[in-house]
Amino acid sequence: MVRPNNNQLPENLPQLQNLIKRDPESYSDEFHIQYQHFLSLLEVFALNPSEENKSLDDIVMFVAQVAQCYPAVCEEFPKRLSDLLKNYATVLDPAMRNCFVKALILLRNKNLVPALDILELFFQLLRCPDKNLRTFLQTHIVTDIKNMNAKHKDMKLNSSLQAFMYSMLKDANPKAAKMSADIMIELYKKNIWNDPKTVNVIATVGCFSKITKVLVTSLKFFLGHDEEDEEEDTESENEIDLKGALMANRVNKKTKKRTKQLAQIKKQAVKAQKKKKNAPAFNFSGIHLVHNPQGMAEGLFKQLQATNERFEVKLMHLDVISRLIGIHELFLFGFYPYITRFLQPHQRQVTRVLQFAAQASHELVPGDIIEPILKTIANNFITERNSSDVMAIGLNATREICMRCPLAMGEDLLQDLAMYKTYKEKSVMMAARSLITLYREQLPALLHKKDRGRQTEAQAERKVRAYGEREIHDTVLGAEALLKDSKTIDIESEDDTDSNDGEWVNVAHSDGEGGGADDDDDDDEEDESEDDDDEDEPNSDGEEVEEGDNSDEGVESGEESAKVKKEKKDMKILNQKEAAQELALTRIFTDEDFKRINAANLKKTVTSARKRPLEQDRAEFVKLNSIEMIYKKRKHDKESRLETVQAGRQDRERFGWKDGRVNEHCSKTNREKRKTKNFGMLRHKARSKVKKSFKDKQQALRKHLLHQKKMK
Structure with missing residues (x-):
């Protein structure tokens, strides 16, 4: 019997x-047959490219899968598919187009197609009107460029692609331009194209595009830190959901579905916890890499004045312009009168407008x-006709602006705002005091004498800078603390508690580095004597000059002694600074030295009137919470309220309904016992409490009156 083939x-x-x-x-002949079949089907398909051809789909994927086995035969295969997509991209059937794209990606993964061409x-x-295809292509482009730059960056290829x-x-x-902007931004966030060229392409082209979606996407790129805040908010929401899921699992009925959901939530919580423990990866903000920030700010401001976009887009313009002005210290004087017209309490998102005004200062x-x-x-804002919240927000915004530009505040306006320090509402009072505290450090001369407070050593050393003046340090600030260590020093600070726990520290130095411990005593004695001089100036003989004494000798001798002491102190400070400068040039400071320097600087900012030092660091961006933060008594959650209730019940008499009996152990009345009886025992009495109708009331009244008449 012959077997069939x-x-x-x-x-x-x-x-x-x-x-x-x-x-x-072994199967080279079979492949040649199939490849010839592919060429014939391709010629037929080119006559009507809008029609789907299932046979061509199958054979295209077949050739793409085995093309690496016959590279000489398949040399023209990628070019044929590319030409087909270039010529008929918008006409092809979506299924056929996806098939050709997947075949080219398969060839690209096998390095059979140059990366730049594909x-x-x-x-x-x-440009194709196919959303699924565009999303698929975006993912592949980002992944492919990421893989190419995994080991080392191909600068030539990257430069060609960026061009x-x-x-x-x-x-x-608009769809192609928007997708291109998304790809560039995603590559920047993945630290693949995080170079100035990418940023400046987005700045010069994307931010001035006529297409609104491209414009908004590019502006959001320069406002990238807001997305981090949103991620933090979502993480906190996930934590709350985890707690709720655990509580629901305890109370609700145990089912397989709920158990599976709880396991998934626990996995997400563990993943979020690991993410928190990892070292933070800081991405350099793109706004720092702009080559021409002045030109960009002027162009955006001109575009803002001429645009008819919705209000949210205008706010994005204001945000980017204000950040450019604040970070690069630009001059755009027309921006400030423009933003002033939006400063009304009823203005939509006025707190953000106040934030932009502070950022641009x-x-x-x-x-x-x-x-x-x-x-x-x-x-x-800061008027009594407004609510306390509006007044507090206005004061907070004023503080943020003056923190960046102290010379903008006038003396009369500052003293008027300082009077709100005794306002009846705590939110306004605290906001006004924060403004006073700021000017105590910056320009205390503008404040009223009673608001300046007690001067600290740091304030005395700080020089009031004029407009445009820069503070240049020729040594490490606080290095004078290292001079006071010939034998022992006692610097007590919170930063040093971990290392020495407040104990005496013996520090040895080379010859000629610093003076002795007696200098500290002399300083303290001089400071105390100067404090005494402020109250009663002694004369040269040590006698105090009375207030009504008009003798010229006492006044002159007091002035001379104060002048001499001041000259001695200035000379001593000058010598200490020169010694500290020489020390910084001839010695490498250790970690312990910097701890002592920080402790000394911290000590200068603390007095008996101020328990904690002020924050001198100014962030690049103004946080919206700094303006919206209002001092109010926050609402407690359920747990904290219960703790407060339980704490209030301690050490007091029994709460609840008070028993009126003189003796607690005597018997109760039937009315009192009725409150603890079962309802079944009182059902017959409850029936009598049913509301009677008007007719029943009449009959009862008549019966009562007849009964009283018979009794007479």
Whole structure:
């Protein structure tokens, strides 16, 4: 009996594909047959490209799978697919187009297609009206560029792609331009294209695009830190959900579905916890890499004045412009009058507008330019006709602006605002005191004498800078503390408690480094004597000059002694600074030295009137919470309320209904016992409490009157 021929390889492409991968040479003829079949189907398909051809789909994927086995035969295969997509991209059937794209990606993964050619083709395909295809291409482009730069960055390829992307952002097709912007931003966030060229392409093209979606995407790129805040908010919400899930699992009925959901939530919580423990990865903000920030700020401001976009887009413009001005210390004087017209309590998102005004303030802006903003805030917000919350927000915004530009505040306005330190509402009072505290450190001369407070050593050493003046240090601040260590020093600070626990520290130095411990005593004695001089100035003989004494000798001798002491102190301070400068140049400071320097600087900022030092560091961006923060008694959650209730019940008499009996152990009345009886025992009495109708009341009244008449 003759067996039938069971060779179905020409028709069974998956089986032939498997055999070719195992032994390419043995099945070379079968592959040539299939490749010729592919060429013939391709010619037929080119006559009507809008029609789907399932056979062509199958054979295209087959050739793409085994192309690495016959590179010479398949040399023209990628080019044929690329030409087909270039010529008929918008006409092709979606299924056929996806098939050709997947085949090219398969060839790219096998390094059979140059990266630049395939990526340029895919960028052009972003114009296709196929959302699924665009999303798929975006994912592949980002992944492919990431893989190419995994081991080392290919600068030539990256430069070519960035130049091509530059032209794609100008594309007339809004979908292609938007997708190109998304790809560039995603590559920047993944630290692949985090170079100035990418940032400046987005700044010069994306931020001035006529397409609103591209414009908004580019502006959001320069406001990237807001997304981090949103991630923190979502993480806190997930933590609350975890607690709720654990409580629900305790109370609700145990089912497989709920157990599975709880396990998933626990996995997410563990993952979030690990993420918190990892070292934070800081991404350099793109706004620092702009080559021409002044030109960008002026262009955005001009675009803002001429735009008719919705209010949210205008707020983005204001935010980016204010950040550019604040970070790069730019001059854009027209920005401040423009933003002043939005400073009204009823304005939508006015707290963000106040935030932008603070961000756009810096020390190089003349005070006359920012002073109208402060006056507008004072007139529109800080008035008693507004609510306490509005007044507190206005004071907070004033503080944030003056923190960055202290010279903008006038003396009369500051003293008027300082009078709110005794306001009846705590939120306004605390906001006013924070403004006073700021100017105690910056410009105490503008405050009223009673508001200046007690001067600290740090305030005495700080020099009031004029407009445009920069503070240049020729040594390490606080290095004078290292001079006071010939034998022992006692610097007590919170920073040093971990290392020496407040004990005496013996520090040895080389010859000629610093004076002795007696200098400290002399300083303390001089400080005490100067404090005494402020109250009663002694004369040269040690006798006090009375208030009504008009003798010229006492006054002159007191002035001379004070002058001599001041000259001695100034000379001593000058010598200490020179010695500290020489010490910094001739010695490498250790960690212990910097701890002592920090402790000494910390000690200078603390007096008996101020229990903690002020925060001198100014962030680049103004946090919205700094303006919206209002001092109020916060609402307690349920647990804290219960703790308060339990604490109040301790050490007091029994609460609840008080028993009126003189003797607690005597019997109770039936009325009192009725409160603890079962309802079944009182049901018959409850029936009599049913509300009677008007007729029943009449009959009862008549019966009662007849009964009284008979009794007479």
